[in-house]
Amino acid sequence: MFSRILVEQDVLNHPRTKSILERFKTTPVKEINSISEVFQRVKKPYLQKRDDLQLYIGTKKGQLVKKAPNAYGVKGEEHFYFIHSYNCIYECEYCYLQGYFQSPDLVFFINHEEIAEQITDYYNKSNKENIWFHAGEFSDSLALSHITGELPFYFELFKNLPKAKLELRTKSANIKPLLDLEPQDNIIVTFSLSPAHRIKSTDLKTPSLKHRLIAIESLVKKGYRIGIHFDPVIFEDNFSDAYSELLNSLNKVLPEESLEYLSLGVVRFTKDVYHQVKKNYPNSELLGSEFQKTPEGLVRYPRPLRMAMLHRLESLCYESGINKDKVYLCMEDEHFSESNT
């Protein structure tokens, strides 16, 4: 999986490092002083991840928990995200990570205790009824959780933070670590879903819709609360029929009472990410779309089309029996992360 693993010397003997290295016994390991001295120092083309993917293990310094825009989810509630990993094993053609870091190599930060301290700090200072903490701003929250092994730690943490909710957002079907744990009401597993043909053509290397639906069904049976993101929605002539079919399939595995929320967002890019998409995926179907560039440097559909798509989807959700209070439209322009790409 990795051509080389680079480990900060301070964490070489840390139990979490040892447990990760245990899984890659034949991979060469190099000791480094600090990730920041090496990672991104030389620009590495994004698609090199296909042939030469390195892993860094270390600790993250500074601000580990950051305030998130409202578009992250439930409106009117406070949202934060925390950073315990960079980059992703998947290759969604619209992924904003291809324009964000100078390297596609993976980074695992293992100082979860410090992340927990900062989460608790924000929790104690908040006077809101609910505070959301989102994992995986720069990665997929579950795809490699069997290797990183941090989920039991966060489950324990959130047991003691009853007003807080933890969102684990994924396009994976890697749910074994979750099935080994006991569900908690304040831990929400959210899946980004698109119609099956769209996943196949655009969300490269991600599990199929069928596998994600099976994962949702298993988690529901175990007692987990589930969130759904239809984001990014990509326009095509039959998008309404495709989402109607997707909602039908979802209805079969996800009862309304287990649904925490469903958010809707239309595909959008920063100028830099769009440039990367053109470079990395010149034959992508995305590039045939009728995008407009805005003076602020955004690339997206014209507003009438965005609104028409969102409102059509909203109606489809209601028609499929989802409570109006659970459907959110993601229309914030500033939010260009995994959560809306």
Ligand code: SF4
């Ligand atoms: S959009 Fe999400 S799942 Fe897809 S490659 Fe990017 S981080 Fe990974």
